[in-house]
Amino acid sequence: MADNDVQEQSHALRQSAAGELADRLKQLADTLSGTGLRPRRVWFGRGYLKRRSPAGFVLDSGGPQILLPDGRLWHYHSRGNPRGRYFNARVDHAGCMHSPLPLGDRRFAFLGAVVHKYSFGYLHHDDADRSPDSVALCALSGKGNSPRFVDATEAFADIARSL
Numbered sequence: 001m002a003d004n005d006v007q008e009q010s011h012a013l014r015q016s017a018a019g020e021l022a023d024r025l026k027q028l029a030d031t032l033s034g035t036g037l038r039p040r041r042v043w044f045g046r047g048y049l050k051r052r053s054p055a056g057f058v059l060d061s062g063g064p065q066i067l068l069p070d071g072r073l074w075h076y077h078s079r080g081n082p083r084g085r086y087f088n089a090r091v092d093h094a095g096c097m098h099s100p101l102p103l104g105d106r107r108f109a110f111l112g113a114v115v116h117k118y119s120f121g122y123l124h125h126d127d128a129d130r131s132p133d134s135v136a137l138c139a140l141s142g143k144g145n146s147p148r149f150v151d152a153t154e155a156f157a158d159i160a161r162s163l
Contacts, residue, residue, distance in 0.1 A: 013135050014093065017122035018111055020137045021152075022089035025113070026071030028156055032057045032163060039069055044076045044084065053084060057163065059115055073113060089113055089120075100124075108140060108149070116162060117141050118155045 033039070039055040042064050054074055056066035065075040068086075076084040086092075089111060096112035103123075110121040118139035139155035142148050150158075 013124060014109060017135055017137050018089050018093040021111055021113060021120055022071055024137070024152060024156055025067065025073065025089060028160060029057060029067050029069050029071050031160060033069060037163065045082065046078055051083065059159070059163070065115070073115070087113060116159055118150065118159070120152070123149065
């Protein structure tokens with residue numbers, strides 16, 4: 001298979017997984033609003049010039065990190081953009097393209113979304129099989145020497161329970 005074909009198929013698989021992640025984030029926002037949880041704003045920033053975040057569901061008040069009703073993520077870090085950073089999984093995953101992590105006959109490719117203890121990405125089972133069926137959205141959980149892979153459904157259920 002030509003190198004260009006492999007790159008195009010890899011891009012298509014990545015785009016498919018990013019689309020699924022965006023859909024799941026939007027479903028989580030819809031579920032949270034369906035339970036009566038209302039979007040809210042938090043103060044962020046350093047010093048006396050505090051700003052207010054966009055309205056959304058607060059995933060982490062320490063960061064802060066917010067899930068917006070449209071399914072995008074927003075977060076603030078004191079060393080980053082002073083207005084915070086928006087993350088749209090359908091588009092911004094391309095900024096996180098790094099070499100996938102090899103795991104036996106599978107590879108984990110990070111999509112750029114970190115929510116709570118979960119880093120979302122996708123597993124593809126074999127370099128030879130580049131069909132959409134060979135890709136599974138999942139999350140990497142854990143720190144240090146004990147990371148584990150969690151099904152995306154389980155990760156999103158845990159995130160919803162923690163809110």
